[in-house]
Amino acid sequence: MNAVTVRHVTKTFKGKKAVNDISFTIKEGSIVSILGPNGAGKTTTMMMMLGLIQCTEGIIQVFGKEPGRKEVRERIGAMLQEVSVPDGLTVGEIIDLFRSYYVKPLPKQELLKLAGLQDVVKKKADKLSGGLKRRLNFALAIVGNPDLIFLDEPTVGMDIAARRLFWDSIRAMAKQGKTILFSTHYLKEADDISDRIILFHRGTIVADGSPEEMKSMLTSQTLSFIPEDSALLAELSQLNGIMGSRAEGQRLFIETRQVEEVLAFIFQNGYKIKGLRIDQGSLDDAFEQLTADDAEESEQEAV
Numbered sequence: 565m566n567a568v569t570v571r572h573v574t575k576t577f578k579g580k581k582a583v584n585d586i587s588f589t590i591k592e593g594s595i596v597s598i599l600g601p602n603g604a605g606k607t608t609t610m611m612m613m614l615g616l617i618q619c620t621e622g623i624i625q626v627f628g629k630e631p632g633r634k635e636v637r638e639r640i641g642a643m644l645q646e647v648s649v650p651d652g653l654t655v656g657e658i659i660d661l662f663r664s665y666y667v668k669p670l671p672k673q674e675l676l677k678l679a680g681l682q683d684v685v686k687k688k689a690d691k692l693s694g695g696l697k698r699r700l701n702f703a704l705a706i707v708g709n710p711d712l713i714f715l716d717e718p719t720v721g722m723d724i725a726a727r728r729l730f731w732d733s734i735r736a737m738a739k740q741g742k743t744i745l746f747s748t749h750y751l752k753e754a755d756d757i758s759d760r761i762i763l764f765h766r767g768t769i770v771a772d773g774s775p776e777e778m779k780s781m782l783t784s785q786t787l788s789f790i791p792e793d794s795a796l797l798a799e800l801s802q803l804n805g806i807m808g809s810r811a812e813g814q815r816l817f818i819e820t821r822q823v824e825e826v827l828a829f830i831f832q833n834g835y836k837i838k839g840l841r842i843d844q845g846s847l848d849d850a851f852e853q854l855t856a857d858d859a860e861e862s863e864q865e866a867v
């Protein structure tokens with residue numbers, strides 16, 4: 565069953581397409597990250613899924629219904645970029661207040677633990693640090709025990725310990741079958757946490773797959789080993805699909821997208837090697853490749 569369906573959706577602001585004909589579905593129980601450079605359309609897409617803004621064209625459904633409807637809103641929680649907390653109330657009072665809006669809210673202690681707010685229950689919310697305010701916003705996003713949680717750059721301003729706790733809580737919620745959709749600029753977070761990454765660029769989706777798929781599809785791998793016969797470097801450099809080759813001491817480094825073919829060549833031709841290592845390119849590399857036209861296009865636009 566799909567938690568979200570987005571079909572041929574376009575959003576135009578004053579004649580400019582912020583999101584241009586995007587389509588995807590999100591399966592219930594998955595953790596999906598939305599990546600992309602500034603202005604790629606991530607927040608706009610999230611706001612449309614939340615029913616906070618209307619799409620110009622296309623169809624969006626959340627749990628099979630139009631976003632923004634009461635029965636849909638009851639099943640979703642959202643933590644948006646702007647951090648706002650009510651003035652004058654303590655963290656505990658705000659949580660009590662928000663819990664009172666729901667028929668079946670999460671138990672207060674569980675909520676405090678999930679958001680890491682146990683030590684600041686009696687503090688005035690407007691006096692909290694930026695990172696703690698975000699944690700409070702997170703608590704309020706999940707207070708109603710939602711089935712689908714939207715998080716727009718949730719860890720901005722959180723320190724490393726807070727981030728770790730935050731993602732542990734997210735993983736625990738996903739284990740209970742909740743669907744998590746988050747945007748981030750931290751590629752490592754997307755790599756570590758999500759089952760799937762949707763990469764936005766200039767209002768369109770330029771890649772969609774698991775972090776592993778994305779890395780292996782889009783980036784080269786580096787094969788390295790120590791050959792018995794140093795003539796192997798010259799032989800390999802001539803092969804098709806070799807993107808780079810070098811020697812460091814006795815060790816050779818071969819950059820390629822065709823690791824299997826290179827290994828087959830080595831073994832079929834009777835070369836002996838030892839200390840074989842294969843290093844996968846990083847998600848940062850994949851991200852850079854997919855959004856590489858940015859500077860070029862911007863320059864063209866400026867002409």
Ligand SMILES: Nc1ncnc2c1ncn2[C@@H]1O[C@H](COP(=O)(O)OP(=O)(O)OP(=O)(O)O)[C@@H](O)[C@H]1O
Nearest residue numbers: 577578581582600601602603604605606607608609
């Ligand atoms: N209310 C609005 N009115 C006019 N243009 C808008 C509005 N909201 C967004 N845009 C434009 O739509 C495009 C996509 O913006 P959006 O905020 O969705 O990008 P983003 O991927 O979330 O970026 P960031 O990583 O900076 O948060 C940008 O060019 C932005 O200027």
